[in-house]
Each structure stands twice: as C-alpha cells, then as structure tokens.
Amino acid sequence: MAHRPGTTGPTGPTGPTGLTGLVDAWLDGYAVSRQLPVRRHDGVAEIEVASGGRRLEVVVTEPGPALLDATLRRLVGTDDVWVTVLTAAPWAPQPPDGVRVQVDDEVLMTLDLASLASSGDTTRAVVEEHGDRARAVILDGDGDGDGGGGGDGVAAVGWVALTGPPGSTTAVADRVWTAETHRRRGLGRDVMRSLQGWAHTRGARRGVLAASVEGQALYAGLGWRVAARMTSFAGSGDRP
Numbered sequence: 001m002a003h004r005p006g007t008t009g010p011t012g013p014t015g016p017t018g019l020t021g022l023v024d025a026w027l028d029g030y031a032v033s034r035q036l037p038v039r040r041h042d043g044v045a046e047i048e049v050a051s052g053g054r055r056l057e058v059v060v061t062e063p064g065p066a067l068l069d070a071t072l073r074r075l076v077g078t079d080d081v082w083v084t085v086l087t088a089a090p091w092a093p094q095p096p097d098g099v100r101v102q103v104d105d106e107v108l109m110t111l112d113l114a115s116l117a118s119s120g121d122t123t124r125a126v127v128e129e130h131g132d133r134a135r136a137v138i139l140d141g142d143g144d145g146d147g148g149g150g151g152d153g154v155a156a157v158g159w160v161a162l163t164g165p166p167g168s169t170t171a172v173a174d175r176v177w178t179a180e181t182h183r184r185r186g187l188g189r190d191v192m193r194s195l196q197g198w199a200h201t202r203g204a205r206r207g208v209l210a211a212s213v214e215g216q217a218l219y220a221g222l223g224w225r226v227a228a229r230m231t232s233f234a235g236s237g238d239r240p
C-alpha cells in the first residue's frame with residue numbers, strides 16, 4: 001500500500017532511528033569530501049552543493065507529514081533547490097502543485113567495514129591522501145592524455161572521507177566515476193576496493209554512500225546493501 005514517510009514502521013534494514021544516524025554520518029562525510037558546510041535546523045539539513053544542477057540541497061529523513069509538506073512547499077517557484085527525502089521503505093510521493101519528483105532511483109547504501117578482511121588486495125588505483133579524505137585514481141594507460149576522462153588522463157576516480165570519533169568512524173565514498181570508454185573493465189571496482197582499504201586502515205568501521213543506478217550494481221557486487229530510498233524533488237516551474 002502506498003504510504004508517506006513518517007507513517008512507516010521500522011520496516012527497513014535500519015529502521016527510522018538507525019536511519020537518522022546513518023544519514024547524519026553520510027551528510028557529515030559528504031561535507032568533508034566536498035569541503036562544504038552542513039547546516040541543520042528544524043529537522044532538516046542543508047548543503048550548498050552548487051553542482052549537479054542545484055545550488056542548495058535540503059535533506060530530510062523519515063519526515064512526518066507536516067515536515068514533509070512544509071519542506072516540499074519551499075520548492076515552489078525555485079529552480080535551483082532540491083529536497084531529498086530518505087526513507088527506509090518505498091513510498092508514493094504526492095508533491096504539492098509547483099513541485100515535481102526529480103530523481104527517484106537513487107539509494108543510500110552501507111557496508112560493514114569492520115568485517116572487511118585486510119586482504120592486501122592489489123588494485124590499479126593510486127591513493128592520494130588529503131587529510132581526512134582520500135582520492136583513488138587510475139590514469140589512462142594509453143598516454144594520450146584524453147582518456148575519455150575530461151582531458152586530464154583520468155580513467156577512473158573516487159573519493160572517500162572520514163567522519164565521526166575514533167571507535168565509530170564512518171567512511172563516506174563520493175564522486176566515483178569511470179570514463180565511458182573504460183567502463184566494465186573492473187576499474188570502478190578497483191577504485192572502490194582502494195577507498196575501502198584506505199578507510200579501513202584508518203579505523204573506519206562503516207561505509208556509507210549515495211548510489212546512482214549504475215553505482216548500485218557496482219557496490220552490490222562489493223557487499224554494500226541498500227539502507228534507504230532517496231527521492232529528490234525540485235520546483236516544477238509552474239505556479240500553483
């Protein structure tokens with residue numbers, strides 16, 4: 001039966017309480033990865049993302065009907081703000097007039113890094129440390145510098161950021177990407193293994209990331225599981 005967030009029971013893998021903590025850790029790690037501040041107020045989190053077609057992203061987790069309605073209504077008449085709603089269970093969005101569903105096929109995924117064996121897997125990725133975040137990169141081997149990777153010779157790349165206190169550190173993977181001409185050759189898997197390994201050796205015991213559809217296939221093969229559905233909304237450009 002269709003339902004709205006806030007009316008669900010703890011039917012998802014984590015349940016509402018666990019989901020809130022997981023989403024908070026994801027947002028904190030995302031902010032570290034992108035070097036952007038997160039503002040939290042009145043049950044919402046806001047990040048000035050300034051990428052992916054939006055200036056501001058507002059995030060709410062398992063909102064009750066009143067918070068959901070008030071947050072979505074903020075989008076009416078805007079063209080550079082997204083609201084992303086995270087829920088443990090699928091639901092049937094009914095956005096108010098002037099608001100449309102923008103993306104509804106992304107998910108939040110998590111991995112138990114504590115049980116990750118320090119396997120010493122070798123990968124083709126080189127890890128560059130940047131304080132509490134790291135970038136794993138595989139350069140295009142043909143040396144022509146185009147690599148299909150935006151002209152910088154990058155065949156595949158990804159970031160991971162650490163957040164949380166020692167003993168409960170979370171690793172947030174972000175911006176995982178393989179140049180189109182290099183896809184389905186295991187480069188994304190190598191990048192992820194390197195990021196996971198780096199985070200594990202620095203004490204991270206849990207991984208979190210937001211996954212596109214293509215990403216979901218990659219991460220599922222590495223043991224990541226879906227923790228939440230993500231539904232993003234934007235202003236529809238129509239005045240109600």
Ligand SMILES: CC(C)(COP(=O)(O)OP(=O)(O)OC[C@H]1O[C@@H](n2cnc3c(N)ncnc32)[C@H](O)[C@@H]1OP(=O)(O)O)[C@@H](O)C(=O)NCCC(=O)NCCS
Pocket residue numbers: 156175176177178179182183184185186187188189190210211212213214215216217218219221
């Ligand atoms: C997602 C992405 C990084 C995967 O990179 P990749 O280098 O092609 O991935 P790999 O070759 O390492 O794939 C490893 C496995 O993941 C799965 N997989 C990866 N991409 C897949 C796809 N498009 N469809 C189905 N399965 C896929 C497969 O099981 C694959 O193994 P196989 O090729 O032996 O079947 C790449 O498609 C990409 O950059 N997409 C656009 C950006 C994006 O969505 N990034 C993820 C953000 S969360």
